[in-house]
Amino acid sequence: MSKSVLVIITGSIAAYKSLDVIRQLREHNVRVTAILTKGGAEFVTPLSLAALSGGPVYNDLFSLKDESEMGHIRLSREHDLIAVVPASADMIAKMAVGMADDLATATLLATDKPVIIAPAMNSRMWEHKATQRNIAQLCKDNIRIIEPEAGDLACGEVGSGRLADVETIVDRIVHALVGDQPLRGFSALVTSGPTFEPIDPVRFIGNRSSGKQGNAIAKALEQAGAKVTLVTGPTAETLPENVKTIRVEIAQEMLTACKASLPADIAVCCAAVSDWRIKSPCREKLKKHTNTSAPELDLVLNPDILHTLSTLKNNRPKLVIGFAAETESVRKNALQKLKSKGCDWIIANDVSEGKIFGKDMTSAQFITKQTNEAWNSISKDELAQRLVKKITTHFTSQNVKIITKKKG
Numbered sequence: 001m002s003k004s005v006l007v008i009i010t011g012s013i014a015a016y017k018s019l020d021v022i023r024q025l026r027e028h029n030v031r032v033t034a035i036l037t038k039g040g041a042e043f044v045t046p047l048s049l050a051a052l053s054g055g056p057v058y059n060d061l062f063s064l065k066d067e068s069e070m071g072h073i074r075l076s077r078e079h080d081l082i083a084v085v086p087a088s089a090d091m092i093a094k095m096a097v098g099m100a101d102d103l104a105t106a107t108l109l110a111t112d113k114p115v116i117i118a119p120a121m122n123s124r125m126w127e128h129k130a131t132q133r134n135i136a137q138l139c140k141d142n143i144r145i146i147e148p149e150a151g152d153l154a155c156g157e158v159g160s161g162r163l164a165d166v167e168t169i170v171d172r173i174v175h176a177l178v179g180d181q182p183l184r185g186f187s188a189l190v191t192s193g194p195t196f197e198p199i200d201p202v203r204f205i206g207n208r209s210s211g212k213q214g215n216a217i218a219k220a221l222e223q224a225g226a227k228v229t230l231v232t233g234p235t236a237e238t239l240p241e242n243v244k245t246i247r248v249e250i251a252q253e254m255l256t257a258c259k260a261s262l263p264a265d266i267a268v269c270c271a272a273v274s275d276w277r278i279k280s281p282c283r284e285k286l287k288k289h290t291n292t293s294a295p296e297l298d299l300v301l302n303p304d305i306l307h308t309l310s311t312l313k314n315n316r317p318k319l320v321i322g323f324a325a326e327t328e329s330v331r332k333n334a335l336q337k338l339k340s341k342g343c344d345w346i347i348a349n350d351v352s353e354g355k356i357f358g359k360d361m362t363s364a365q366f367i368t369k370q371t372n373e374a375w376n377s378i379s380k381d382e383l384a385q386r387l388v389k390k391i392t393t394h395f396t397s398q399n400v401k402i403i404t405k406k407k408g
């Protein structure tokens with residue numbers, strides 16, 4: 001996840017818990033910037049916030065230093081979400097009427113991003129009509145509320161108003177940032193890009209694969225919550241974030257890296273692996289001698305990674321997906337490939353006339369033993385999204401089946 005949150009800490013005895021919220025958000029790879037209100041600074045120090053957030057801590061609307069570093073308008077827009085943790089009764093009241101008399105309130109008024117608050121206060125203050133009126137107003141304003149819990153309060157009373165659990169707050173923030181993550185808990189292996197099989201130290205057998213499609217699939221799987229390993233051949237493309245990436249050159253290395261990345265629930269073999277390699281690549285650069293014939297290249301078959309993964313006895317991923325780059329009889333050849341490789345699904349591309357390789361757009365047929373769908377003229381990102389949807393549905397319907405079986 002490559003998201004950022006602006007956390008506003010207001011004056012409440014629960015303010016110390018915001019430190020743990022920040023720590024856990026960072027464990028989810030969320031970048032955190034903090035605003036500490038005057039009240040909040042009575043309970044936690046800017047130093048501990050800076051240490052845990054790993055970023056700057058702002059507190060003053062009229063500070064020349066803060067405004068020149070990042071003005072409050074930028075501060076309010078440059079994050080994906082603003083979280084007020086804890087939100088005091090005073091802050092809630094100010095937000096409800098739209099006050100802007102300090103950095104925190106001015107930022108909240110200027111933002112165009114979602115806002116989520118975790119109130120914390122004495123139970124009488126929480127239950128007071130004024131606070132409840134303010135909360136109702138904030139709900140109307142589309143501000144999300146993480147309800148406080150009932151229990152022992154710091155003031156010695158018992159009742160509702162205690163800051164929600166740190167885990168609950170972190171979960172709600174992460175969910176607000178990334179939405180549902182249907183593949184959370186799943187692991188996926190993606191192969192991508194070409195392989196370069198050396199002829200000699202300077203020449204190789206390669207192909208036109210750019211790695212764009214494999215990267216897009218790895219990114220979409222990661223965004224859906226899967227733990228992804230990307231095994232990629234040489235590519236100039238920017239690699240996706242938060243994905244464990246193993247760079248390889250040749251097919252044999254790709255196979256070794258794939259096997260080392262098992263077990264995995266899902267395998268998507270998107271790489272354009274060279275079918276052959278030179279039996280014995282020359283250690284020295286082959287010389288071209290005028291008037292002599294060209295050298296003969298002795299080729300041997302490369303291992304077929306898709307076939308190997310699909311036919312593993314013990315460690316076969318639950319769902320194995322292959323690609324087929326074809327220039328003729330696309331569907332017929334893809335169906336044949338589905339059988340011969342032993343994979344579950346095939347995505348077939350017509351790569352004739354320089355289509356698809358290296359381009360941002362693609363056209364494909366999604367082929368299983370039961371179905372065949374045409375996905376015409378879509379971006380490679382869109383193909384990745386559609387594939388992830390199919391994968392999610394596949395695993396969800398399997399779960400439904402298991403539940404039904406148990407009940408029956």
Ligand code: C5P
Pocket residue numbers: 191251269270271272273274275302303304305306307321322323324325337
């Ligand atoms: O046999 P062909 O290269 O057409 O098959 C394409 C599919 O097989 C792709 O999914 C590709 O990633 C995979 N493949 C492989 N190892 C090979 C050749 C192809 O994994 N040596």
